[in-house]
Every structure is written in C-alpha cells, then in structure tokens.
Amino acid sequence: MRVGRWIASALVAANVAVIVALWWDGVGTVDAGAEVLATLGRLTGLLGAFVALLALLLIGLGRLARHHALLGRLCLGLLLAHVVLITAGYTLGDGITLWAELGRLISGYPGVITAIAGLALLVVVAVTSARAARRRLRYETWYFIHLYSYLGVALAFSHQIAAGTAFVGRPAARAYWIALYVMTLGALVVLRLGVPLARSLYHGLRVERVVEAAPGVTSIEIGGRRLERLRARSGQFFTWRFLTRDRWWEAHPFSLSAAPDGRRLRITVKGVGAYTEALRRLRPGTRVVAEGPFGGFTAAARRRRRVLLIAGGVGITPVRALLEDMPGMPGDIAVVYRAQRPDDLILREELDELAAMRGAELHYVLGERDGELLSPAHLQQLVPDIAERDVYVCGSPAMTAATRASLDRSGVPGRHIVTEQFAF
C-alpha cells in the first residue's frame, strides 16, 4: 500500500500546485499593503476550501481520526485567515469602516452571506469536537452536528465560483474548480453510499448473532454470502452502519474481533455510550452496511520471526483477531493486555484459550495510569527479547504514544513498530 500512499501524496501536491498557480495568475502588480492582505486572503481561501474537500474525502477512505482532526484544524485556520485577510485588505483599500466593509461584502458579492453561514457551521463543528465539549454532549448529538460539515463546505461553493478573483473571466480555472467539487462529491457518493449499499445487498450482510461476552460487552456476528470476497484480514476494521429504525444514519468504525473465516464477521463492542449500548439490543436479521476493510494493522506488516502484540483497553479487539491467525510457532507470539481494572478486560477466556493453543505468552497488566507500567524496564522484564521483535500496539492515542516512546527507548527500531489508534 506504500505505492498508494505515494500516488495519493503526489495527487495532493499536484492539485496544490495548480491552485497556487491559479492564484498567482490572478495577482497583478501588488503596490499597496491593502492589496497584499487581500491577495493572501484569496490564497488562504482557495487552499482552505481544498483542505476541506480532502478532509471529507479522507473519511470516506477510512483514514482514522488522527489525520482528520489535523486536516480539520488546518482547514479552519486557513478559512478564518481568509476571512480576516480579505476583510482587512478590502477595508484598508476602500478606506471605510470595518462594519461598512462587511456590509459591502455581504450585500455586494454573490454567495458571501451563504459562505459565512457555511463557515459558521464549520466553526460549530470544530468547537463541539473539542474534548471539553465532547464530554458534555451525547455522542449522537455530536455526530449529528458533525454531519453538518458537508453542508458547511457546500454552502461556500457558490461564492468561490461567483466572486473568486481566480475564476472571474477564466473559464478554464472555473472548470477545474467545479471538477474538483464534482469529483469529491462523486467519490463520496460512491465510496460512502454506493459501494457499501451494493456490497450489503450482494453479500446479504445481516446481523446473525448478538452475544453478551461480558457485562456491558457485546459481540455481534455479521453473516452473509461469499464473505471471503470482502478480503478482510485480521487486524482490520470496517465502518459499520446498522439499518435499524433510529440508528441507520450513524456509521461507526469497529475492528474485527475474530479472524474472518468467510462465514461471519465478528465485532466486540463495549457499552460506553448510547450508541454502543443500543447495539446490545440489535436484532438478528438487521441489515448491515459496511465500508472497508481498512487498516494496515495486519500480519502483512510482519518482518521478523517473533512478534509482540500490545493492546490497551478496547484495543484488544484487533489483537484478539490477530492472535487467532497471525503466523507464528509456539514461543514466537507474545501478548500484553493493558487495562486499568480487572473488569475492563474483555474476551478474557478466548484470549487464554488461544494463547494456550498457539503457545503464545499472555500478560495482563492491570493498574491505574502509572509511569512504571509499560515503561522500558517493565517491558524488558515481560519480554526480554523485545528489541528483536515486531511490535504491534493498539489503544487510545495517549496509550499508543506513551507505549511508542517506551519502545523507542527499549531499542525497538521504528520500522518494526505497527500502530493502530482508537480515537473518536
């Protein structure tokens, strides 16, 4: 998949180059400070819109929250800079008051008022995604608000085309910009609606069994026809949509918690919020729509004979799947399961059973957050030959980062560390 990454980066770079060229083409001899501000404002506007499209597209390609949050912040920064620079530049250039200029921009340029509404939506989305806000909102409310990003991006489009200096009188530039939007829309429709729906029908994906694996923990088995065609591998995840009457509009990523065997796909979910708790009441026969499989947390990343799988909290699900069919002779696989309290451990019996079957070492590390646990010294103690293993780490962003630092100091080379982050 590295080739895919290079191609994607090249495409993004090429488009950024085209956009900068379009902007530069419209820059005349800049002779006043006001004009410099406005010119920069136009560039930030163009780039901000492009980054917004990228952010939308990347979610459709399954990229996890880490990249999405970064792109979201970059987009918002660029768009806010755009508003400030344009307003300041025009105000200075026209020599009127700020309010008068704002009024002039809104009443004189098509689509500006709609674009302002769009930006306001994006700001609301960003604000509600901050950790402080997330704690106070119900997950569903946050999710619903977040969907408004699509509308926010769409609302800005008309003012870009109608009032953008790079596009006025330049049919080719306009055609390019429209093509960008059309292609993003098309890709989203296909990737997020078309393919998953078609696939759901083709494979007849339905909920087959719902089992309480432990108090508050539910395992859901999804069955269908020709599931091997999905080409899912242990360690990967799908973005799932269960077509129930009140939850059909939400899609959430969950890793497979058992190796895909062509007959069913299993996920194991801990009830931490309204949605995950509602999954307990899923009825067998419910249709399922799935986007994926996504993720590089698979056996394909293996380079060495021995491997250590470290899971934090709910991160145990892909590790449990990997433990089932990851290649390795007895003694080659070690598992470290980090959790705060014994009650937090899930799939314990299955792990014990699989570890016994495969001759794998299994360590449960329990305790509150503590610098000692999973420190280099501790890891050395648990797995003395850690520096000679591939190490897979799956957990929350904080846990993954801390563990990665530990691994660096334990002498595990970076190219032998594979990570997956579970974050909202």
Add this chain to the structure above:
Amino acid sequence: MRRALAALVVTAVAVVLLARYDTDPPRTLNPNSALRPAASAAPAPRATPRPGEKSASGPVITTPFSVIQVRATLTRGRLTGVETVELTGDGPHTEALNARAEPILRAEALKAGSADIDVVTGATYTSESWRDSLQAAIDAAREQR
C-alpha cells in the same frame, strides 16, 4: 429523532432563504476613478439583421483582462463590419470585481499650451523630424541667450 427532524427542517429553510438573498454589485468606491464600470459592458446587438446580412463569430480570445470574441458582419458576401464583443461572464458582478481592482486615475481634458521647459518628451522622433521639432527650437533659443 423528533429533534433531529426539527433541526433538518430549520436547516432547509435557512438554506433556501440564504440562496434567495439578492446581491447588488457594489458601486466603485474610488471617487477619483474615471473608468466607468459600464465601459466594459457588451454592446447591444443589432436587433434585426438587414436582408443579405450574415454575422459570424470568431474564436474566443482570452486577454489578461477579459474574454473577447470578434464578430464579423457580412453583407452579400462582403465584409461590412467587425466588432469586438466582450464576454465578461457574469455581467454586473464581474464588472464590479474588475472595478474592485480598479486603480485611481484622474481625468482631464487635453489642452495645448506652452511653458518654459528644458526638454521635451514625446514619441520617439528621428533625426529628420528632430530638425523641425520643438526641442530643436528650444535648444536654439537657449543658444542665443
């Protein structure tokens, strides 16, 4: 679910209202500007073509400032008129945007006068026309002083 529906309805109404908001192209704010925005409006096309008259449009040419197209009028097979038509796209808004980038110019009426000067600037003259030029006269007058 009811709250979600209400939110969606409000959203739809808001979008429709925003889309219907009509904008007026801003009048140019440069009081000293002599360029009239209407100067770049397309000329009104001739209403009824006279008999035997045919009109053809050439290719669209993009200049740094606008997009133009040349239209030729033929009467009975012979070229009787050529006009340049401005295709400025969105009309008043494009003009407003072009006018927005409009710099300050002051207009005056051309007058002919004289003055006590040292040197004349003008379109490059050759050695021949220099002999009868104003510059030569000025130099000669200085020589005599």
Add this chain to the structure above:
Amino acid sequence: MTLRVEHVMGIPVRVDVRAPVAAGVLDDVFAWFRDVDARFSPYVRESAVSRRARGEAARDADLDAVLARCEALRRATGGYFDVHATGALDPSGYVKGWAVDRAGALLDAAGVARWCVDAGGDVLVRGGGWRVGVRHPDRPHALAGVVAVDDGAVATSGAYERGAHVRDPHTGCAPAGVRSVTVLGRELATADAYATAAFAMGERGPAWTARLRGHGAMTVLAGDRVLATPSFLARCPGGSLAASLSFG
C-alpha cells in the same frame, strides 16, 4: 553648461550638462552610444543582435542581460512588451533606454552633478530642477503638460511620429483609442518598456499603469481625454496638466 547632440542609432541623442564637467567625459558618453549601436543594431549585419537573431553564436554579456530583462518585462506586462513581437528579435526599444541609463551611470561616475540625457524624446535627468514638457499629440510645437523631475526618467510611447510602429503583440493590430502614454520612473529602460506596453494595451492601458509600483503615468486617449495617475500629477506644477501649462 554644455549641450552636445549626435545622431546615433537613427535618433538624435542630446546630452545636456548643467554643471562642471571634465574634458573627455562627453566623448566617452558618445563613444558608448556608438558602441551600443554597433553591437545592438538589428540593421548592422554583424552586430551581436543580428547574429543572435540569425541563430549564430554571439557572446555578449550585455546582450544576455538585456534579453533576460526583456523577458522579465514581457512577463510583467502580460506579453504586451515583447521583443519577439515582430517575429524577429528586435530589442532596440529596450536597448535605447538601457544605453541612456548606462550613459547616465558614466556621467555619475565622472562626478557630473546635473545632467539630462535625451534619446529622441525619452529622457533621463539627474541633479534636480528639470522641467520636462510632454509633447502634444496633435500639435508638434505645443505641450500637453509639464512635469518637474529631479532624478529620474520620462518615457513616451505614441504613434504620431513614426506611425503605427507599436502593435499589440497578441493581436498584431495597432492599439485603438489611445494617442500617447508617458511614464515616469527611476530608470529609462523600464519606464520606456512600460510606456510601450501600456500603449499597446490601448484603452486598457491606463488601468494597468495605475497599478505600477514606483511609476506614474499619463495617457492621452482619443477624444482629447487624458487619464493620469496621482503620482504623475503630483509632479505637475499646479497639480494638474492644465495648471502646468501657460496659455495665450
């Protein structure tokens, strides 16, 4: 007080010195102009320009610098100043101003405090207090305005002397609606190139000239209208073209 006029490059080149000047300095200046003519004239078969235009090797660092600058000006003027516009390479429009700029450097190096170099109507002055008249496009012995320049260049492009020799490089046609463009700037080569480009733009020229940094301009349009930038008018005694002239 020395005024010397020689005919080089097909035009009268006037060097008007109004301060003490050492013997031989003016000889050097005109020798420079003759050297430029020999190297850069497209009418001299063996000049560097002619050889380069034919595709032959012509090692001339000055020519390289001139052509590089012409290319930069071509981009800055959106293609309206183009030494390849006629099909063959002809940088004489630029070379004239460039030669004057270099001549001015010679005079400065020789310590001449106040001088004016005028090549056929394109002028470079130094030392303060120069009154430059802008020729009226219709009446050869009348002025359309006066500008007071201390240190700088005044270049004019128009069709009333040599006819329609300036054409729009994009269409090949002579520009319509404009009679002359006069540009003020620091150095003559650039001012002249801008004046030529602005003239070639026709009615769109004035708006373009108003965006130029560090240059002022006035454009005489058909219909006896003049459009001037504030920085140009700031140099007119009285603040306007009419006020700078005397009538009667």
